[in-house]
Amino acid sequence: MVSILDIIGPVMVGPSSSHTAGACRLGLLARNLVGGTPQRARIELHGSFARTGEGHGTDKAIAGGLLGFRPDDDRLRTALEIAEREGLDYAFEKTKLGEENEVHPNSVRITVERDGRSSVMVGSSIGAGRILVNEIDGFPVEVHADHHTIVLVAEDIRGSIARITTLLADDGVNIATIRVSRRRRGGDAFMVIELDEPPGDNVRDHIRALDWVRWAFALEKVNA
Amino acid sequence: MYTSLNAAITDAEARGLRLSELALEAESLDQGRAVADIRDALGRALAVMREAVARGAAGDLRSASGLVGGDAAKLRDGPAGPLSGTPFRDVLMRALAVQEVNAAMGVIVAAPTAGGAGVLPAVLTGLADARGLSDDKLIDALATAGLIGAVIAERASLSGAEGGCQAETGAAAGMAAGAAVEMLGGTPSQCGHAVALAQQGTLGLVCDPLGGLVELPCVFRNATGSAIALAAIEMALAGIEFAIPADEVIDTMGQIGREMDVRYRETAGGGLAATPTGRRLARERLYQLKRQ
Numbered sequence: 001m002v003s004i005l006d007i008i009g010p011v012m013v014g015p016s017s018s019h020t021a022g023a024c025r026l027g028l029l030a031r032n033l034v035g036g037t038p039q040r041a042r043i044e045l046h047g048s049f050a051r052t053g054e055g056h057g058t059d060k061a062i063a064g065g066l067l068g069f070r071p072d073d074d075r076l077r078t079a080l081e082i083a084e085r086e087g088l089d090y091a092f093e094k095t096k097l098g099e100e101n102e103v104h105p106n107s108v109r110i111t112v113e114r115d116g117r118s119s120v121m122v123g124s125s126i127g128a129g130r131i132l133v134n135e136i137d138g139f140p141v142e143v144h145a146d147h148h149t150i151v152l153v154a155e156d157i158r159g160s161i162a163r164i165t166t167l168l169a170d171d172g173v174n175i176a177t178i179r180v181s182r183r184r185r186g187g188d189a190f191m192v193i194e195l196d197e198p199p200g201d202n203v204r205d206h207i208r209a210l211d212w213v214r215w216a217f218a219l220e221k222v223n224a
Numbered sequence: 225m226y227t228s229l230n231a232a233i234t235d236a237e238a239r240g241l242r243l244s245e246l247a248l249e250a251e252s253l254d255q256g257r258a259v260a261d262i263r264d265a266l267g268r269a270l271a272v273m274r275e276a277v278a279r280g281a282a283g284d285l286r287s288a289s290g291l292v293g294g295d296a297a298k299l300r301d302g303p304a305g306p307l308s309g310t311p312f313r314d315v316l317m318r319a320l321a322v323q324e325v326n327a328a329m330g331v332i333v334a335a336p337t338a339g340g341a342g343v344l345p346a347v348l349t350g351l352a353d354a355r356g357l358s359d360d361k362l363i364d365a366l367a368t369a370g371l372i373g374a375v376i377a378e379r380a381s382l383s384g385a386e387g388g389c390q391a392e393t394g395a396a397a398g399m400a401a402g403a404a405v406e407m408l409g410g411t412p413s414q415c416g417h418a419v420a421l422a423q424q425g426t427l428g429l430v431c432d433p434l435g436g437l438v439e440l441p442c443v444f445r446n447a448t449g450s451a452i453a454l455a456a457i458e459m460a461l462a463g464i465e466f467a468i469p470a471d472e473v474i475d476t477m478g479q480i481g482r483e484m485d486v487r488y489r490e491t492a493g494g495g496l497a498a499t500p501t502g503r504r505l506a507r508e509r510l511y512q513l514k515r516q
Contacts, residue, residue: 002225002377004251004370005265007399008335008344011272014326015287015438017334017341018383048385051491052436055289057329077329100486105385127383127391128336128373196256 006146010129012071018106019049019056022125024076027065028222029133029145030110033119038112040089041066047105049125050094059092062108066090071129097122104132136217139190145222147176147194152207152216156182156189160212164191167206173197188214225250226371227378229402229416229470236412243402243412244364247371266366269333270359273322273345276332280321287327289509292439296321311354312454319346319450323443335366336373336382336395339431339438342446343396344369344403347453351404361407369403372419379471380478384431384490387481393442393449394426394477398470401456410461418460419470425452427473428480430488432495435506441496 012021031037043062045053053059057076064079066088075082083090097103104124111120123133123143133143141151150168154160161180168175174196182189204218226232226246236246248259255262279285283297299317307313319342326332332341348365351357373382376395381387401422402415410418426449434440466473487494496502 001254002374003255004225004247004367004374005255005262007370007373007377007382008266008269008366009333011269011331011333012338014329014332014338014341016339017337018385019438020338021334048436048490051493052433055433055435055437055492072331074331105486105489105491106383127381127386128377129334 006128006130010071012129013074013076016056017129018125018127019053019058020061020076021071021129022106022131023049023058023061023108024065024069024071025129025131025145025222026108026110026123026125026133027062028068028070029123029131029143029219030112030121031066031068032219033121033136033217034112034114034117036114037067037086037088038114039087040113042091042093042111044093044095044109046095046097046103046107046109047100049106049108062110063088063090066112137215139215141190141192142179143192143219145219147196148198148221149219150191150193150195150199150204150207150216151219152191153214154189154191154210155212155214156186157212160189161191163210164193164207167203168193168195168199171200171203173199173203225254225374227375229372229375229419229474232371232375233412233416242364242368243371243406243415244367247367250371251367263363266363267359269335270362270366272331272333274349276322276325276330277318277345277349279330280324281317285324285328285330287437287439288329289435289437289439291434291437291505291509292327292443293324295443296324311350312451314354315346315350315450315454316447318350319343319446320443322346323446327437327439327443335369336377336399337384337392339384339442340392340396340446340449343393343449343453344400346446346450347400347404348407352407355408357407365403365407368406368415369399372399372402375471376474379474381481386489387478388429388484388488389431389445390426390429390477391481392431393445394423394429397422397426397449397453397456400450400453401460404453404457405460408457408461414460416470417464417466418456420466420468420473421459421464422453422456423470423473423477424466424468425456427477430484430495431490432488432497433490433492434497434502435509436490436492436497437509
């Protein structure tokens with residue numbers, strides 16, 4: 001659901017809401033995957049991001065997001081220099097993530113590494129600074145990042161949703177939306193849970209400790 | 225939030241409310257935020273809009289490429305034209321000012337996007353200042369503009385890469401026109417006609433920035449988009465009705481965007497970007513950018 005504050009906003013450094021502010025948010029989300037500023041990042045730009053990203057400062061915006069700068073942060077203008085100073089080893093490439101009519105024109109694949117952990121996400125800047133992450137570590141997801149979000153992949157067993165929602169309730173966070181899907185009966189079950197409040201670190205750790213959970217991330221809200 | 229302007233207008237007229245009141249009520253319910261809190265957030269956006277107008281009007285900014293900057297100041301201080309001394313010229317000046325700030329990587333409010341960020345501040349603050357209206361009225365207008373933009377986002381698009389400039393400065397013109405009509409005392413139905421009148425005038429508008437930079441023609445499209453909004457406001461307040469409802473005009477914009485060739489959707493592959501001069505300027509300026 002669209003908020004009028006997404007339309008009248010965000011307050012941002014120019015020049016492009018999709019190529020600068022949205023790109024910055026995709027960088028912020030990728031940073032989440034390794035729990036801080038990555039030491040290395042490979043950024044593969046697709047479509048309009050690849051063709052016109054340089055003129056829009058898309059490279060500066062993604063690097064700024066990876067450094068933890070928000071879309072209204074003046075430092076975005078010099079983010080590439082700051083990245084070099086702070087030891088973020090970045091590489092930009094142009095790529096084709098799929099056919100024109102299948103992949104959003106403003107899409108990017110970001111691979112991040114930090115302290116031996118690495119993660120990869122594919123996301124798009126879908127207009128007016130809004131973003132959509134479609135894939136994390138090869139798993140299909142749908143994360144808009146306008147809520148705190150937990151994404152996880154689990155074995156398709158009885159009571160799994162109840163266990164997860166109980167953990168969240170015990171932590172005192174309220175669920176805004178929850179989407180559950182699976183590829184086949186007994187196969188991987190995917191959950192995307194949007195929350196009204198940020199979950200505590202212990203919640204993520206408790207979820208990861210469940211032996212039937214294969215993979216889980218807690219992603220911060222990165223929209224204004 | 226509403227996904228149909230016609231539904232919002234019907235609700236507003238049935239309940240004797242303004243569209244801004246409906247917008248704030250729906251936003252409050254959707255987001256679980258108090259109306260006063262939402263108004264505060266819109267007030268902060270308004271302050272950034274006013275700062276951007278003032279910053280750009282000073283005339284000393286240049287974009288990274290050097291392609292744009294300093295033109296707002298010409299409308300403020302330059303030779304007179306037939307519309308000097310009217311709100312029309314002042315609105316054009318404000319639209320250029322905000323976009324010159326944006327092109328210089330300054331801070332603006334993306335409303336609905338950065339590429340179309342000049343239209344709303346220009347039309348709304350320009351007309352409010354000409355009439356001596358309060359910031360409260362402007363905050364109401366921003367709420368109405370947000371409702372219109374939300375409907376456009378749902379039914380069509382607010383992205384030049386998806387729908388061309390009709391989805392950026394075109395959408396902004398529709399939002400500004402509907403919001404200004406309410407601010408100036410029009411009915412919800414007149415707001416709907418203003419949206420339709422503004423957007424019919426921008427259907428098919430392509431997104432063709434030189435070198436892919438949000439500079440040329442973007443800066444000037446914000447001025448001409450504002451002019452279309454002013455025309456729509458004047459016509460709607462005069463009681464002119466547009467036969468095609470706003471929702472259907474918005475749907476049409478979305479359809480044209482989906483059928484628009486990729487060269488005309490922010491890729492710098494067609495339109496003015498592909499002219500001999502457009503290509504030459506992009507080549508020279510991008511080369512300069514790389515050397516910086």
